[in-house]
Amino acid sequence: MKAIVHTNPKGMEGLKVQAFESPVIKEGEVKVQLKAAGLNHRDLFVIHRHGENEAPFVVGSDGAGIVTEIGSGVTGVSVGDEVVINPGLGWQKNSPAPPEGFEILGYPSNGTFAEEVAVPAEHVEAKPEHLSWEEAGVLPLAALTAYRALFTRGKIEEGQHVLLPGVGSGVITFILQYAKAVGAKVTVTSRSEEKRNQALELGADHAIDSESDWDEVMDGEKVDLVIESVGAATFQKSLEQVKPGGTVVTFGASAGDEISINIRHFFYGQYNLLGSTMGSHEEFKEMLEFIKKYNIKPVMDRTFSLEEAHEAFKRMEEAKQFGKIAFIL
Structure with missing residues (x-):
């Protein structure tokens, strides 16, 4: 698959658009064919944090797309479902702070700036019908x-x-x-x-x-x-x-x-x-109901292709955006 991958050196110079091995799903996971993904300040942070001795990884936390494969033990999700991904992994119930082991999709795990991603089935929810793919793709982390x-x-x-x-x-x-x-x-x-x-x-x-x-x-x-x-x-x-x-x-x-x-x-x-940081999956579901009730949509700044990764990252680095930057896949 095609993906925005970070290798060496640190920072923007290590960003490359290249072929990357498609994910293989495990028990309890689903594979999502991504339609859109959102750029966050976190993505800028992790490409500077990524160690020189660490393996290349796919950048990106936000995404929305269509479920194409489900792993063993998965219930409540079907092939063909249109979903948004909650990138806050391992925080199911609302609590004063994230539990031990909480991490965010897109480092160290492979993220969403790719044609496909594998994620735990418990971290996908139905895409709100009032949102376009671009709007759904940039929604999760910021919202x-x-x-x-x-x-x-x-x-x-x-x-x-x-x-x-x-x-x-x-x-x-x-x-x-x-x-x-x-x-x-x-x-x-x-x-x-x-x-x-x-x-x-x-x-x-x-x-x-x-x-x-x-x-x-x-x-x-x-x-x-x-x-x-x-x-x-x-x-x-x-x-x-x-x-x-x-x-x-x-x-x-x-x-x-x-x-x-x-x-x-x-x-x-x-x-x-x-x-405060991110939120639990309970809050993620509450947020989805809230935006549906009030017909709230992300404020869209600009959309880019994967090949325009450097231009998109530079726009965020220079704080030129108003609202969300999307990658269209």
């Missing part, structure tokens, strides 16, 4: 991460105000749509005027320049919840916008992972700081 961060961890409620620094990523565009669906107020930030305008078109109530004085722009209004994915570049400014007793949920650190806070200010303010 699940957004769902857990906003609802399980952030416990957003109707009428509350949420701040989303660094709008433009797939996860943040999902959180924006989710929050508006349940009646929350949403403020976003970005250095890009184009992205701020796109966020307003998507339903954001306010969009502010990341480099402005947030206190001045917010005019004294504090938020109930901040969902942080930028990290060091915005964390302190984000915390300063939270009302006493409010919550910061963080799931990423795209602009640095070392921060310092005024701990006295923090405990006097009775703030909550929560980490």
Whole structure:
């Protein structure tokens, strides 16, 4: 099969589009002929993490396609089913944190940037009918991460105000749509005027320049919840916008992972700081029902062929995207 494979050296130079051995399914697995797959920041991370002495692997976590083969012991899935793949392997039941052994499809296991992939049958669900193949292919990782961060961890409620620094990523565009669906107020930030305008078109109530004085722009209004994915570049400014007793949920650190806070200010303010990442398969199914109920679709940025892998990765590396980048297979 044809696939985007990472070999040596580390980083973008090791990305190659080449023939790769088709997967052989094991007991409890299904083989999926992929129709579309989604690019995530994680894919950038793993190609820099992949060790020089490790075997080549197929990159990619997100994907959707048609089941072509089922292994022994599989029930509830049939050949011909149209499915989306939950890439969070080994986390079935909702819990405060992932269980031991949890991993994400696409490193160290072979991933979805290929014509076929083998995955545990318990990690596929029916493709939502209102989504195209491209939309379904980019859905899983970002939509699940957004769902857990906003609802399980952030416990957003109707009428509350949420701040989303660094709008433009797939996860943040999902959180924006989710929050508006349940009646929350949403403020976003970005250095890009184009992205701020796109966020307003998507339903954001306010969009502010990341480099402005947030206190001045917010005019004294504090938020109930901040969902942080930028990290060091915005964390302190984000915390300063939270009302006493409010919550910061963080799931990423795209602009640095070392921060310092005024701990006295923090405990006097009775703030909550929560980490979040991916989610359980129970939450994955809840997320699918939620997007069907509110007819939510991924915000699509651009689509690429496998042969255009370097162009797609470079677009994400340079943070040019607004929404999700897809590979069409």
